[in-house]
Amino acid sequence: MEYIPQILFSIILIAGIGFFAQNVKKLSRNIKLGKDVKINDNKKQRWTNMAKIALGQTKMVVRPIAGFLHIIVYVGFIIINIEVLEIVIDGVFGTHRIGLSVLPVSIYGFLIGTFEILAVLVLISVVVFWIRRNIIKIKRFLSAEMTGWPKNDGNIILYFEVVLMCLFLIMNATDTSFQSLASGNIVSQFITPLFSGLSESTLHFIEQTAWWLHIVGILIFLNYLYYSKHLHILLAFPNTYFGKLTPKGQFKNLEAVTNEVKLMMDPDADPFAAPAEGVEETEPEKFGASDVTDLNWVQLLNSYTCTECGRCTSECPANQTGKKLSPRKIMMDTRDRLVEVGKNIDTNKGTFVPDGKQLLGDYITNEELWACTSCNACVQACPVSIDPLSIIMDMRQYLVMEESAAPPDLNNMMGNIENNGAPWPFNQQDRLNWSNES
Ligand code: SF4
Ligand code: SF4
Numbered sequence: 449m450e451y452i453p454q455i456l457f458s459i460i461l462i463a464g465i466g467f468f469a470q471n472v473k474k475l476s477r478n479i480k481l482g483k484d485v486k487i488n489d490n491k492k493q494r495w496t497n498m499a500k501i502a503l504g505q506t507k508m509v510v511r512p513i514a515g516f517l518h519i520i521v522y523v524g525f526i527i528i529n530i531e532v533l534e535i536v537i538d539g540v541f542g543t544h545r546i547g548l549s550v551l552p553v554s555i556y557g558f559l560i561g562t563f564e565i566l567a568v569l570v571l572i573s574v575v576v577f578w579i580r581r582n583i584i585k586i587k588r589f590l591s592a593e594m595t596g597w598p599k600n601d602g603n604i605i606l607y608f609e610v611v612l613m614c615l616f617l618i619m620n621a622t623d624t625s626f627q628s629l630a631s632g633n634i635v636s637q638f639i640t641p642l643f644s645g646l647s648e649s650t651l652h653f654i655e656q657t658a659w660w661l662h663i664v665g666i667l668i669f670l671n672y673l674y675y676s677k678h679l680h681i682l683l684a685f686p687n688t689y690f691g692k693l694t695p696k697g698q699f700k701n702l703e704a705v706t707n708e709v710k711l712m713m714d715p716d717a718d719p720f721a722a723p724a725e726g727v728e729e730t731e732p733e734k735f736g737a738s739d740v741t742d743l744n745w746v747q748l749l750n751s752y753t754c755t756e757c758g759r760c761t762s763e764c765p766a767n768q769t770g771k772k773l774s775p776r777k778i779m780m781d782t783r784d785r786l787v788e789v790g791k792n793i794d795t796n797k798g799t800f801v802p803d804g805k806q807l808l809g810d811y812i813t814n815e816e817l818w819a820c821t822s823c824n825a826c827v828q829a830c831p832v833s834i835d836p837l838s839i840i841m842d843m844r845q846y847l848v849m850e851e852s853a854a855p856p857d858l859n860n861m862m863g864n865i866e867n868n869g870a871p872w873p874f875n876q877q878d879r880l881n882w883s884n885e886s
Contacts, residue, residue, distance in 0.1 A: 464667030557631025691833030736846030
């Protein structure tokens with residue numbers, strides 16, 4: 449009987465971590481459905497970017513209020529969770545505040561006191577975030593793609609954080625042995641009077657309940673991440689590491705197309721010459737992307753990392769001028785389709801069974817794709833180095849090269865380039881006619 453709480457705790461802990469690990473496996477499998485790209489270059493620059501952007505949140509503070517509050521929630525939440533280490537050790541070994549056995553009271557008090565202050569700061573920030581979303585109704589949280597689950601998801605995580613922070617403070621406030629230390633109870637000492645008059649056993653019961661709910665809540669939070677935009681807490685790190693390093697306006701060229709153009713433009717080119725080193729000899733099976741499996745794994749990682757913050761959409765000139773395009777929706781659609789493909793694979797024992805759907809058309813329309821000006825404002829605005837434009841360009845490439853489905857104006861222009869060597873509908877031989885005009 450004596451060991452039942454420890455056994456129960458260990459079972460809950462193993463189940464919580466095990467379920468999370470299973471979902472991480474699925475996540476990794478889904479990301480690997482993307483095409484392979486090798487990214488081994490500029491490691492130093494990549495680590496620096498990760499440290500600055502993901503850890504230092506340098507791009508978040510471009511909008512100072514939201515950025516500052518986000519840093520408080522992020523740092524506070526992470527640091528407070530150091531306390532979980534103590535909870536886990538206590539839970540497994542049946543101890544109580546093991547930290548007090550290994551640390552001097554003053555150090556332990558300093559740590560818990562810091563956690564308590566951070567908990568209050570997190571609570572204040574979360575309340576401000578909730579007000580911004582639900583009372584002030586900031587425009588970027590109200591777009592068409594932000595209804596239903598995405599809207600609820602944004603609020604659920606705020607409620608979660610409030611509950612976890614409150615449980616942490618209640619746990620400390622009702623722990624009579626901790627309060628009697630009078631060290632580290634910087635905030636909880638003001639909550640303790642709320643429980644005055646209760647017997648020692650009732651206080652112990654409340655403290656234990658808060659303790660159990662706190663750890664179970666954290667395990668639920670951990671597992672909730674997989675189903676939520678809050679996966680970015682974890683994925684922002686690899687995503688910023690693998691982010692694009694080349695200048696924003698630089699597009700990747702298809703070697704097969706480049707070679708064709710060179711053959712057309714260079715009269716001395718040898719059509720039978722061996723391809724240069726590192727150049728693909730054969731043309732790709734399919735040009736561009738019509739479904740998630742045509743995108744590369746970094747683009748799929750991007751889609752899982754999207755925080756749905758809408759900074760990209762709020763900077764997008766196409767969106768601002770009333771076009772149907774929202775780069776945030778491009779990322780959300782890519783992720784939703786990827787999740788759908790992943791579920792299909794799970795249901796069909798590891799094999800994808802064609803479901804008659806694809807990213808293009810069923811999720812993202814041609815109209816959205818052609819509304820993009822390729823200005824890169826969305827890429828610049830993204831706080832976690834996501835590149836919605838690369839997906840848009842790959843899907844456009846599919847439309848042009850596989851479907852010949854470019855808008856008429858573009859088709860005319862491309863026809864003119866092909867036939868006349870210029871975007872205008874004039875024969876090359878007529879180019880100098882203007883000089884004959886008197
Ligand atoms: S690149 Fe396209 S999607 Fe991104 S901001 Fe510019 S117009 Fe919008
Ligand atoms: S792509 Fe980046 S900026 Fe746009 S919603 Fe996602 S995280 Fe925010």
